[in-house]
Amino acid sequence: MVIELDTKLTKQVEEICAARGVRLTSQRKRVFELICANAKSSSAYELLDDLKKSEPQAKPPTVYRALDFLMEQGFIHRVESTNSFISCCSCNAHKHFSQLLICDQCGNVVELQDDNLIAKLAKNAEQHGFTITNHVIESHGVCKACSSK
Ligand SMILES: [Zn+2]
Numbered sequence: 001m002v003i004e005l006d007t008k009l010t011k012q013v014e015e016i017c018a019a020r021g022v023r024l025t026s027q028r029k030r031v032f033e034l035i036c037a038n039a040k041s042s043s044a045y046e047l048l049d050d051l052k053k054s055e056p057q058a059k060p061p062t063v064y065r066a067l068d069f070l071m072e073q074g075f076i077h078r079v080e081s082t083n084s085f086i087s088c089c090s091c092n093a094h095k096h097f098s099q100l101l102i103c104d105q106c107g108n109v110v111e112l113q114d115d116n117l118i119a120k121l122a123k124n125a126e127q128h129g130f131t132i133t134n135h136v137i138e139s140h141g142v143c144k145a146c147s148s149k
């Protein structure tokens with residue numbers, strides 16, 4: 001079931017890249033697949049270790065370049081507080097800011113998109129003559145599965 005979903009997502013990402021005229025190299029694609037396959041957020045070094053299984057010549061810059069590309073295209077998000085990466089829940093969407101719910105017990109990360117929240121934050125900033133260009137909204141705690149254990 002998981003594999004089916006990944007294939008679908010990868011296919012979607014391939015189509016978006018083709019439409020945008022950007023190149024989804026096999027390494028970029030593989031890094032995206034690895035991020036999707038991991039239920040938790042993935043660190044660059046975990047990704048490098050996994051990537052080496054199929055691409056033994058992969059080096060840290062290989063992974064960082066792939067991550068930069070995937071972030072630029074909006075396919076993945078960086079989890080700033082844990083310095084790791086997750087796939088975006090709506091990679092076809094326009095650039096967006098999300099609230100991330102990070103479980104400190106199992107490492108699961110859920111992405112929420114709440115336009116009202118973002119609008120409220122923008123409004124608060126506006127009252128101070130401040131224009132927001134980037135958000136890091138990360139909430140730490142315990143997920144439903146872990147709290148019912
Ligand atoms: Zn997203």
Ligand SMILES: [Zn+2]
Binds near residue numbers: 103105107108146147
């Ligand atoms: Zn959890």
